[in-house]
Amino acid sequence: MTVVHSAPKFTLVENAKADLSAALGTMLLGAHEEHGELLFTVQRGEIENALRLLRDEHEYQQLVEIAGVDYPDRAERFEVVYMLLSLTKNHRIMVKVSAAENTPVPTVTTLWPVAGWLEREVFDMYGVVFDGNTDLRRILTDYGFEGHPFRKDFPMTGYVELRYSEEDKRVVYEPVELAQDMRSFDFLSPWEGADYVLPGDEKAATPPIDDPKVTEGPEDTGAGAKADAKAAEPVSEGAPAEVDTDIAEPDAPTPTEDRKGKAKRKKTAADTAAATETKKGKGA
Incomplete structure (x- = not known):
């Protein structure tokens, strides 16, 4: 077939x-x-x-x-x-x-x-x-562009650049200004390596630390029973609450227990410190 x-x-x-x-x-x-x-x-x-x-x-x-x-x-x-x-x-x-x-x-x-x-x-x-082309206008470049980009005598950076101006509220043309110089490439083989040190490679030659600082046990960190006991204290020594400044504060409110005509509390609730602090040997 x-x-x-x-x-x-x-x-x-x-x-x-x-x-x-x-x-x-x-x-x-x-x-x-x-x-x-x-x-x-x-x-x-x-x-x-x-x-x-x-x-x-x-x-x-x-x-x-x-x-x-x-x-x-x-x-x-x-x-x-x-x-x-x-x-x-x-x-x-x-x-x-x-x-x-x-x-x-x-x-x-x-x-x-x-x-x-x-x-x-x-x-x-x-x-x-x-x-004979009745509509021979530019099609890729911008309005008012001068020159022809693909001509080999056209400068690589162009003649002018355009940007939107907030002051003039329109697109303006200015002479080209390069923000940085053109980079040069050496085209060396990456397998052979360059003759210079690339940015960041200098860290590879840093020698190792002879005596590195490590924490082998709790004593190296400051933790332990002594630190736990210090943290369990209700008020740190020398705290502002424990210091009497002997400065009169006329606008400060009167303590509840010192107000005139205030009935005393019953049982042990009158002793605020004794009622709130935890005795040693007992759980919270």
Whole structure:
């Protein structure tokens, strides 16, 4: 029994390179294979026609991504790379064009509407202008941002930074100020070890204590029968309650037993101290 799979077959790179190169004809500037993928370089002014040909006649239906690349040493420093996917062939190719800072690249929003967002990203990050894009605005950086972050001549720290000012009650832009210097890394192997002592490792070289202080028994802690007897005393010696200051306190209340007309208590309750203290040898 023959099993028919719904998944498309893979297109061989060698066959696709020859077929697509012949189809692009004079629009093609070069074609080569890199990392198992095909890259076609076409004329900048023919990018729309080339991608329409690949979409309609060679079944590369989907525009997956548009990316930018910066080569500052080249006369045309930028490359715009279009990544196409064929759902029927299960195959991917990349088509690229070159452009200078003041050289516009034709838009492909006429072929894929999603290209509008992708072209805005390349414009925002690299400064490449797309001719025919009716909504070419920044998409990732903030309002009023100057420069293009992915250019290799863009400073690592940027030009300005923004924060919310409580005084002005709005977002303000200020020159960039680094809170700390950029750290440097030595990239040494962790298995070989560094030539310097890392913070915290200096404790590993601390010698052990010769005579550590330990508590082998109750006598080392101060506990025992003597300490228990001291704690059982009802009033500590020299406590404020035992000291007569001989200072008259006119506003102090009169003791209950000394009030005039107060009947004496019956039995032993009159002796407060004797009634509250516990006799030795008896439990509480």
